[in-house]
Amino acid sequence: MSTRHHTAPGPAGVVAIVRLNTAPPDGIRAALVAAGVEALEVTLTTPGAEAAIARWRESGTAASVGAGTVRTPDEARRAVRAGAQFLVTPTTSAAVLDTAGEAGVPVLCGALTPTEIDTAWQLGASAVKVFPVDTVGGAAYVRAVLAPLPDIPLVPTGGVDAAAARAYAALGCRAVGVGGFLVSERLAANGDFDGLHARAAELTAAWHAGRAEYAGETP
Structure with a gap:
């Protein structure tokens, strides 16, 4: 396994995942x-x-x-052409990392086990998306992984709500990926952007409170 240069740092904080069965309305953004x-x-x-x-x-x-859900070099190129500032993969693909690296676009690679997480990092991921983290213990699992791998920026994803976001921030994670808790099919269909704003504000507040805990400050 060869070590590649890491691309520029990817996103930090709350990463809102928009996964819908219909085209996303701009009110979501x-x-x-x-x-x-x-x-x-x-x-x-x-x-x-x-x-x-x-x-x-x-x-x-x-x-x-x-x-997100970038799995092939062709998908990576299409995303970059569309203007994507970062890519997120469900798995770790050296070919996708190489394609993104040529374009100077950071990649959050999906991984779960300590071996997969370290492999993604060694291959040049800007951060590692720990997915699906809620199925393996959530914050307790991330805490255990960080003990031997403290230098790897982690982005826990899967089942993240406000409480989980705060817990991951307090552990020093780089970001959290939040999907259904924020952007749902029902919300998009009903155009409940006020509700989305309220839930997103709750999440960002929880994240910042967790980061304050990590820094040893009083939230």
Whole structure:
């Protein structure tokens, strides 16, 4: 296994995962950004994903916009052409890392076991998405993994709510990936952007409180 150079740091804080069965309305972006979410991940399994990435980048949003569920070099190239500022993969693919590296785009690689996590890091991931973290113990699992691998920036993903976000932040994780707890099919269908804003604000507040704990400050 050869060690590659790590790409530029990827997103930090709350990464909102947009995975829908219909094209995402732009109200989702506005509500998330207004609530302080710093990164938006549109999965390539979502209809109109590349168009949404392009629009949201062109909007000049303060949040970074990336592509999720990237599994092949072709998908990586398409996402980069659409304007993705970072890529997120469900697994670790050296070919995707190489393609993204050539474009200077950071990749959050999916992994679960300590061996998979370290392999993703050694191959050049900017951070490692620990997924599905809720199925293996959540914060307790991440704490155990960080003991031998303290230098690897982790992004726990799967079953993350406000309480979990705070716990992961307090452990020193780089970010958390949040999907269904934030952006759901029902929300998109009903256009409940006020509800989305409220939930996103709860998450970002919890994240910052956890980071304050990690820094030894009083939340």
